[in-house]
Amino acid sequence: MIPLCIPEIKGNEWKYIKECLDTNWVSSVGSFVNKFEEDFSKYINAKKSVVTMNGTTALELALRTLGIGEEDEVIVSSLTFISPINTIKYVGAEPVFADACRDTYVMDADKIEQLITSKTKAIIPVHIYGHPVDMNKIMKIAKKYNLFVIEDATESLGSLYKDKYVGTIGDIGCFSFNGNKLITTGAGGMLVTNNEKYGERAKFLSTQTKVVNENKSFYHPEIGYNFRMPNLLAAMGCAQLENIEKYIKVKREHANIYNNILKGVKGITIPTEKDYAKNVYWLYSILIEDDFPITRDELIKVLEEEGIQSRPFFMPIHNMPPYVNCIHGDMTITNELYDKGINLPSSVGLTIKDIKKVCDKIANVK
Ligand SMILES: Cc1ncc(COP(=O)(O)O)c(C=O)c1O
Numbered sequence: 001m002i003p004l005c006i007p008e009i010k011g012n013e014w015k016y017i018k019e020c021l022d023t024n025w026v027s028s029v030g031s032f033v034n035k036f037e038e039d040f041s042k043y044i045n046a047k048k049s050v051v052t053m054n055g056t057t058a059l060e061l062a063l064r065t066l067g068i069g070e071e072d073e074v075i076v077s078s079l080t081f082i083s084p085i086n087t088i089k090y091v092g093a094e095p096v097f098a099d100a101c102r103d104t105y106v107m108d109a110d111k112i113e114q115l116i117t118s119k120t121k122a123i124i125p126v127h128i129y130g131h132p133v134d135m136n137k138i139m140k141i142a143k144k145y146n147l148f149v150i151e152d153a154t155e156s157l158g159s160l161y162k163d164k165y166v167g168t169i170g171d172i173g174c175f176s177f178n179g180n181k182l183i184t185t186g187a188g189g190m191l192v193t194n195n196e197k198y199g200e201r202a203k204f205l206s207t208q209t210k211v212v213n214e215n216k217s218f219y220h221p222e223i224g225y226n227f228r229m230p231n232l233l234a235a236m237g238c239a240q241l242e243n244i245e246k247y248i249k250v251k252r253e254h255a256n257i258y259n260n261i262l263k264g265v266k267g268i269t270i271p272t273e274k275d276y277a278k279n280v281y282w283l284y285s286i287l288i289e290d291d292f293p294i295t296r297d298e299l300i301k302v303l304e305e306e307g308i309q310s311r312p313f314f315m316p317i318h319n320m321p322p323y324v325n326c327i328h329g330d331m332t333i334t335n336e337l338y339d340k341g342i343n344l345p346s347s348v349g350l351t352i353k354d355i356k357k358v359c360d361k362i363a364n365v366k
Pocket residue numbers: 054055056057080081083084126128152154155175176177178187188189
């Protein structure tokens with residue numbers, strides 16, 4: 001079986017987790033929590049990082065930190081995992097869906113302005129599968145209409161937009177350390193910002209707005225949340241982060257091998273890397289065009305029979321029952337990408353033989 005995307009756990013994970021167990025620092029305070037936040041800020045070049053239980057809570061925390069709620073509209077990608085859209089609803093706001101670019105699969109910045117109303121408060125560009133959204137365009141629109149930008153960078157940790165890591169360009173960026181992500185803590189997330197006020201507010205909200213009085217009693221001036229990550233998981237995060245550059249290098253090498261073989265196969269469109277981008281190819285993704293001998297769904301079955309796991313692109317969220325009545329622009333490209341897109345095996349531990357096997361099966365489909 002060649003899996004779609006499994007973690008690589010070959011560094012100091014055991015050592016750091018054992019240290020937590022040996023010292024009893026297993027819960028949500030501890031040196032690894034602080035270290036993970038500090039190391040992450042250093043890696044990504046952000047002023048402040050706040051660890052959370054997962055990427056979804058990081059996104060909810062970002063919206064709450066910026067005070068987005070009832071009556072507000074948030075423009076968001078539809079071709080994405082559902083988390084950012086659900087979190088918009090959690091805070092009582094309304095998602096408004098923007099279409100995607102055919103070549104990069106991410107939010108089309110040129111189709112956003114037409115969706116802005118007097119209620120629009122924020123944009124959530126989602127950097128899916130490893131490629132960045134065109135952030136200069138997004139930031140220009142945000143400035144013109146005075147909107148917040150929350151980057152959902154959960155799938156693109158380590159990707160660059162020009163010389164900046166994705167997640168550090170908008171007001172707040174969010175990451176996930178779910179088991180399938182570039183680095184993992186089993187479950188986990190991170191909120192990052194270069195605005196110290198937002199960073200402090202996010203930490204405060206994520207720790208039940210707890211203030212410790214002089215007599216050690218707890219005082220909570222407003223409603224808070226327990227979004228904290230335990231020291232045990234942060235320990236794993238510290239170990240994983242030590243290897244991130246190695247993982248990115250391997251992923252880019254794998255994408256290169258895939259590209260070189262698949263670019264010559266009729267009916268396949270290989271992924272793009274825009275001039276402004278460094279793509280980490282979190283999930284190596286291609287399009288099965290109309291002149292390929294079989295459909296995308298048929299190809300998934302063919303690969304499965306050979307023990308190769310693959311997955312169709314995200315089903316657009318504007319077509320899901322809770323969101324069918326939400327406002328959206330023309331979604332032609334998003335719908336087309338869903339029909340044609342497929343994610344291929346992308347684990348760091350993939351071998352060149354595995355990649356060649358996958359490509360061989362695709363190239364020889366009749
Ligand atoms: C685009 C996107 N946003 C948010 C999330 C949520 O992250 P988590 O699963 O850690 O809550 C995920 C994936 O897991 C994702 O792919």
